[in-house]
Amino acid sequence: MSTLSSKTKRVFITGGASGLGRALAFHYAHAGCQVCIADVSDARGEETRQELQRISPSTEMLYRHADVTHEEDLQIIADELNQRWGGLDVLINNAGVAQAGAIEDVLLSDWEWILNINLLGVVRGCKVFTPIFKRQGHGHIVNIASMAGLLDVPRMASYNVSKAAVVALSGTLEQELMDAGIHVSVVCPSFFQTNLEETMRTTDPSLKKMMGKLLSSGKLSAEQVAEKIVLGVEKHESYILPHIAGERLWLAKRYLPQRLYSKLFQRSVSRMKPRKN
Incomplete structure (x- = not known):
């Protein structure tokens, strides 16, 4: 791990009790930072x-219960x-x-659920801090x-849309906040070993199984x-793309003819299609 700058001393992570959030918390703890994680799983x-x-x-390490769909939870932690x-x-x-699910099968309530967490949860964090x-x-x-x-x-329309909105939000805030000394990075990983499928909703059980495998x-x-x-983050990169293959595909989308x-x-993505019994 790289040596952190002198300004990176205090870190707050939502969803920090498992998966990527937990891994990030460990990295910052090893660097001697004060770390506060928030999650809905108290255990x-x-x-x-x-x-x-x-x-x-x-070094002081904190855990606080917080549901990112509740602005007041994040405000209490910020204060x-x-x-x-x-x-x-x-x-x-x-x-x-x-x-995940076909557009005609996914309930609007599921759209509201994922947007409230993946998009508005991020909006709430940005707004509060x-x-x-x-x-x-300063801040990042x-x-x-x-x-x-x-x-x-x-x-995966609802998931794609929720994450695309986070990309747009991040770019907007980068322009909006740069004069205040605030940096903004958006992270776009591909598939990696985490527990995202635990809370996944889907109209097709085979899609959840496929996601877990991927x-x-x-x-x-x-x-x-x-x-x-x-x-x-240390380099103040606007886009952080951990997977080379994913970055290449994104570049192909930007510069190749659509066909x-x-x-x-x-x-x-052909491997993502569930096999028929």
Whole structure:
């Protein structure tokens, strides 16, 4: 792991009790940062906090229960960290869920569910912590999106849209907040080894099984993805794309004629189609 800058000392991570959020917390704890994680799972959260404390016994590690669909949960944490730590250096909006299904099958309630967490959960985090960053004159917002937000994965419209909106939000805030000394990064990983399928909603059970297989077969672990994110944050990268193959496909989408890109994309995602019995 790279040496962190002197300004990276206080870190807050939503969805920090498992998966990528947990891996990020470990990276920052190893660097001697004060880390506060938030999650809806208190058992996992406290277990992770204890592990973080063992990594850096002399540094304060915190767990706080927070549901990103409730602005007041995040506001309470922001107020506490501002008083307890005197501010914050890095905000990581990581909490997220997945949903899959054909457009005609997915309920509007499922659209509302995923957008409330994946998009508005990020919006709430940015809204609540930006005033702290503005007052202190610096800070870094890290929004976890997905390559699904840059590409067009079939039968995952609600997930794609939620992540594409996070990409747009991040770019907007980068322009809006740069004069205040605030950096914004959006992270777009491809499949990697995490537990996203645990909370996944789908209209087709085979899609959930497929997602679990793809996640478990990812070439990078959550720890490796976290390491790339930490390095990207240190470099103030606007787009952090941990997977080379995903980045190449995104570049192909941007620069190739649509017909050629579509053929390339269809070949790359053909393995995602569930097999018929």
